Amino acid sequence: MADPAVRFDAATLEYHGRRIWSDMSLAFEAGSFVAILGPNGSGKTSLLRAILGLIALRSGEVEVLGHAPRRGDPGIGYVPQHQSLDPDLPLRGRDLVRLGVDGHRWGIGWPSAASRRRVDTAIREVAAGPFADAPIGRLSGGEQQRLRIAQALVGDPSLLLCDEPLASLDLRHQQEITDLIGGWQAGGKRTVLFVTHDVNPVLALVDQVLFVVNGRWAMGTPDEVLTSERMTALYGSHVDVLRVHGRILVVGESSGSGFEMEEPHHLPVVPDDEDRRTLRVTP
């Protein structure tokens, strides 16, 4: 087996004095698409931050792309959750992507033909050309996330970290963003770590699932991990995993609505949530 893209070895992580997980040993294979699932506060984002070198492990080791994690690793691209930007912010999509090229470097950053070419290519690859010159705060969530992906990929990383990139997007845009990431990943030995509260939009792409709950975790293919037995063991209470029309629902008795066990207390209040709910139970 080739060297893994990311390897944790007996890793223990604490955040503000709270132990998130301890003695975790696992490896994400290079070239794989890994969905990281689990309820809020289970340390999904902390896992990404440890890989980015933004927080240090309490003990144990983590190796990223063959070395210790370092801040600003050019081999890593990062796509954050969609946040609404001020509609009056004087920033175009093109400028956001440009920051992905060299925004972290010192100096003024005079425009150059080379960086403009890279930005143009990245924008073309996510089909964001028609709106790349408009104020980014006035674009739709889906358009903004396209540009975020261009920003993450313009540096030509080999590891892409995505932190809930589909949250608050409607189904159509979820599909578009998923296709973009999948298309990029298929183009070489590229690794995607995809934090999400709902595995269904990326189910077709996922090689491995890491499910984290209360400091416990399970990793394997979706068929191995997303089973009633494994989930019941992880949550420590009875959980059913249902498969309906090619979608996976994790339903636990602690979840009042029986819906979206992964995030029982924090259902996003967005209009498209209604769609998703309907679509999950009807063909």
Next chain:
Amino acid sequence: MIDQLVHLLGYDFAQNALAAGLVVGIVCGVVSRFVVMRNMAFAVHALSELGFTGSAGAILVGASPVVGLMAGTTITALFIGALGVRVRERDSVVGIAMAFGLGLGVLFLSLYPRYATQAFSILFGSITGVSRGDVALLVGIGVVTLIALAAVYRPLTFATVDPEVAEARGVPVRELAIAFLLIMAAAVAEAIQVVGVLLILTLLITPGATAERLTVSPARATIYSVAIALVSVQGGILLALATNLPVSVYVTSLSFAGYLLARWIVGPIAVGRASRRAAEGAS
């Protein structure tokens, strides 16, 4: 009026004022862009008022008021930087520092009864009245500030418009916040010489806010902001020389007129064009 202006331009004090105004205009134009984007109007106000305390203290002990100003704004910047980490805390920390610092200012004033003239010039500006040595000091501080701004311009932009991804890309977001406070401290000390403590926002908010109304390109917005600050300062100095009214009267009027023009006439056209592009692109 013109005769008087031409006559006065032959004097050292007028040339010094224009030289200092050039540096102050450029510094304030760039800094106000970040002040507006980072929502730091209140911090500017506090730095300014504690600059007053600093210069009152300096006059009391017979030191240069410009040195006192710099000391006052810099100490305040470090205090805010050390205690006001989170945005929510920041305004409280600023308010707390400002209240105590102004109390000190009152103390210095009451200890030095013949203070009235100097106090007036610090509160309302006196660029045509500063000594030659102080003008040299102003230009020196201005040049150092510009060099510092040029060094951090690109990562500071990244950290300002897109802090989460900037951090993931290794930009030292927290350190840059403190560096920017120190740059702001210098800019405030500079601007006080022109418009005074009480009118500081005319140079550290208005140019940046006006520029945002004119364009969606960040680079162009910075250029516009510098141009607006320069026209306000230099125009204000020239008009004051011609008419014997204080410089700050004209600087505030010019920058205010520029804002109204941008807000009601030029801006809606420019931003409307950009939004139409966005709408067309999206459809």
